[in-house]
Amino acid sequence: MESLQPLARSATLIRTLGVIVETLLLTALFSIKVILRSALGQLDRPRMDYYTRAWAARLLYLVRMQLSVRGHFPEIVDGRRYLVLCTHSSHYDIPVSFVAMPGSIRMLAKKELFRIPLLGSAMKAGEFPSIDRHHREQALADLQKARQMMESGIVLWAAPEGTRSAAGDLLPFKKGCFHLALDTGAIIIPVAIRGIHRVLPARTFRLTLDQPVQFQIGTPIDATAFDAGHIDALMAQVRSQMQAMLDAGDS
Numbered sequence: 001m002e003s004l005q006p007l008a009r010s011a012t013l014i015r016t017l018g019v020i021v022e023t024l025l026l027t028a029l030f031s032i033k034v035i036l037r038s039a040l041g042q043l044d045r046p047r048m049d050y051y052t053r054a055w056a057a058r059l060l061y062l063v064r065m066q067l068s069v070r071g072h073f074p075e076i077v078d079g080r081r082y083l084v085l086c087t088h089s090s091h092y093d094i095p096v097s098f099v100a101m102p103g104s105i106r107m108l109a110k111k112e113l114f115r116i117p118l119l120g121s122a123m124k125a126g127e128f129p130s131i132d133r134h135h136r137e138q139a140l141a142d143l144q145k146a147r148q149m150m151e152s153g154i155v156l157w158a159a160p161e162g163t164r165s166a167a168g169d170l171l172p173f174k175k176g177c178f179h180l181a182l183d184t185g186a187i188i189i190p191v192a193i194r195g196i197h198r199v200l201p202a203r204t205f206r207l208t209l210d211q212p213v214q215f216q217i218g219t220p221i222d223a224t225a226f227d228a229g230h231i232d233a234l235m236a237q238v239r240s241q242m243q244a245m246l247d248a249g250d251s
Contacts, residue, residue: 060092066211094107104155107157188220190221191217192242194246
């Protein structure tokens with residue numbers, strides 16, 4: 001894999017602490033704005049899209065990330081369902097995705113995130129879905145809500161690896177995202193992000209500034225071409241695209 005670290009440099013401890021504090025403050029500030037707009041009946045989808053991108057762009061500015069985008073995001077067709085499946089090696093994967101892609105992008109969130117003060121309430125108001133597959137009735141209700149959101153124009157973002165890769169390599173996939181794609185008949189958009197694991201490696205506080213990052217959009221895959229008995233084939237096709245984009249780099 002080609003190096004994407006020619007300009008990057010490690011942040012000092014003081015700078016790292018400053019970025020962490022500013023990130024928390026920015027997240028709280030935007031969460032309060034969303035909650036207040038929602039309470040006043042002034043939070044529509046375009047406004048929420050603006051907030052997510054403004055918040056994300058500010059986070060990338062704090063670390064001076066050098067972001068480039070490759071590939072083309074497909075035109076959203078009304079009534080179709082779209083699911084972005086992305087590599088996951090950094091907390092910055094989500095803000096980078098908000099900045100790099102058009103439309104109403106919403107992360108498929110873990111239910112634990114909704115318990116975080118301010119952030120959880122803002123996510124609920126901003127149409128961020130969660131699917132609780134541990135309870136069947138709730139899972140069916142969550143799935144129906146997710147389908148309706150997708151049909152109304154929201155593009156869901158999810159990470160099939162489930163956890164962050166410390167070295168930027170692909171980890172084993174979990175099947176939850178692919179069950180969602182099959183259950184909703186979604187168009188899957190594979191995405192790979194190169195170099196982002198160096199910005200803030202998993203389970204560390206080693207922040208890297210000026211890191212070049214490539215956001216690469218793959219070829220859409222129609223999940224309706226697969227059935228539940230061929231979920232492994234669907235997973236393999238998505239993984240093949242992601243790996244090829246990670247390996248290709250600047251070649």
